[in-house]
Amino acid sequence: MLLLEHEGKALLAAHRVPVPRGLVVRSPAEVDWARLAYPVAVKAQVAAGGRGKAGGVVRADGAVMARAAAERLLSATFNGAPTEAVLVEAWLAIERELYLSVVVDGEAEGYSVLYAPRGGVDVEAGPPPARYPVGPPEAFRSWRLREELAPVEPDGRLREQVVTLGRRLLELAVAQDCLQVEVNPLALLQHGGLMAADVRLVLDEAAAHRSALVHGHLRAAQARESDPVRRCLEGRLMLVPLDGNVGLISGGAGMTMAAMDLIQAAGGRPAGFLDCSNNPTPQGYRLAFELLDADPAVRVILVSIFGGATDMERVARTMRTIMGERRAAKPVVFRLNGTYAERIPGVFAEAGLHNHPTLEEAVGASVRIASEAA
Numbered sequence: 001m002l003l004l005e006h007e008g009k010a011l012l013a014a015h016r017v018p019v020p021r022g023l024v025v026r027s028p029a030e031v032d033w034a035r036l037a038y039p040v041a042v043k044a045q046v047a048a049g050g051r052g053k054a055g056g057v058v059r060a061d062g063a064v065m066a067r068a069a070a071e072r073l074l075s076a077t078f079n080g081a082p083t084e085a086v087l088v089e090a091w092l093a094i095e096r097e098l099y100l101s102v103v104v105d106g107e108a109e110g111y112s113v114l115y116a117p118r119g120g121v122d123v124e125a126g127p128p129p130a131r132y133p134v135g136p137p138e139a140f141r142s143w144r145l146r147e148e149l150a151p152v153e154p155d156g157r158l159r160e161q162v163v164t165l166g167r168r169l170l171e172l173a174v175a176q177d178c179l180q181v182e183v184n185p186l187a188l189l190q191h192g193g194l195m196a197a198d199v200r201l202v203l204d205e206a207a208a209h210r211s212a213l214v215h216g217h218l219r220a221a222q223a224r225e226s227d228p229v230r231r232c233l234e235g236r237l238m239l240v241p242l243d244g245n246v247g248l249i250s251g252g253a254g255m256t257m258a259a260m261d262l263i264q265a266a267g268g269r270p271a272g273f274l275d276c277s278n279n280p281t282p283q284g285y286r287l288a289f290e291l292l293d294a295d296p297a298v299r300v301i302l303v304s305i306f307g308g309a310t311d312m313e314r315v316a317r318t319m320r321t322i323m324g325e326r327r328a329a330k331p332v333v334f335r336l337n338g339t340y341a342e343r344i345p346g347v348f349a350e351a352g353l354h355n356h357p358t359l360e361e362a363v364g365a366s367v368r369i370a371s372e373a374a
Helices: 004-012 062-076 141-148 158-176 213-224 229-236 254-267 282-294 312-325 340-351 359-373
Strands: 021-027 040-045 055-060 087-091 094-105 111-114 130-135 178-189 195-198 200-203 239-242 246-250 272-275 299-309 334-338
Touching: 004 021, 004 040, 004 087, 004 178, 004 200, 004 229, 021 229, 021 239, 040 062, 055 062, 062 087, 094 158, 111 141, 111 158, 130 141, 141 158, 158 178, 158 195, 200 213, 229 239, 246 254, 246 282, 246 359, 254 272, 254 299, 272 282, 282 299, 282 312, 299 312, 299 359, 312 334, 312 340, 334 340, 334 359
Parallel strands: 246 272, 246 299, 299 334
Antiparallel strands: 021 087, 040 055, 040 087, 094 111, 094 178, 111 130, 178 195, 178 200, 239 272
């Protein structure tokens, strides 16, 4: 889960990493712009990357410019993500932009510290950063990081500051269950000090059960989601809306992706990735049907479920019950397979339902129905 910049900087400051003093603005009318010291940076706060190159950071030399920039950014989106606030900070006099991060690294069996002597929006275009594979956090050694820095950073005084900040970023990552703490740029200022000009901080959502910070941000992120996505999260379903017209109810990410690929190959367009494997219950399937029935873009619903350890006769009975309860007239195409699949025709026959013998046939029927209904 990616935090907003100002949220990440608050955590950096709590772990003694220097950050610019900033003002979070959600309504320009609430700020006395004339009292700020200029120039300032007005920065869109979005949970997405690519903000800098897309014009999400604006220099303002006066109150009129700053307020206009805030109003424009607050109404903008970046990579599909809306601006939730703007962060107003003093414009930094940067001598050099550096790169420093701590990431969870499977190869290191723990964490790695990464450093590059050139940072900013084009850091990926330069040589790869120096890497110190720390492993478990208690294995961090300052002298080992110095060894990795020496070939790429000739300034000894600067290296010592980077070592100190690297340790603090690692402490933050461990304390707050972070998958990544990336400071880019890490600004070398005119007086020789370092300051985190920007931060990309990603929390581990799997730590929500033990971390109040992660749990709180996860709940807030869910509240910002669209209503169908939020309902799926609450119902333990996985939904990724797309722009097609073939609704898909499936079980397991692999099966869902395979069905989506077959829909595309048959000339159709899936309306979304809807995986019920975390809640394969009557309640979970009812929610899936309810959401797809309410989507006006969906012309047909394809149910593609394979059960190895699941009793497919029970799934078929659930589908028969749901079909009897539905009030929507959208056609439903079934491909159920797995344990006790031979019993499915008998269950479906009682309700006049048909289970296709192969997924390819079910997909073909779904795409054909969707095209005829368009």
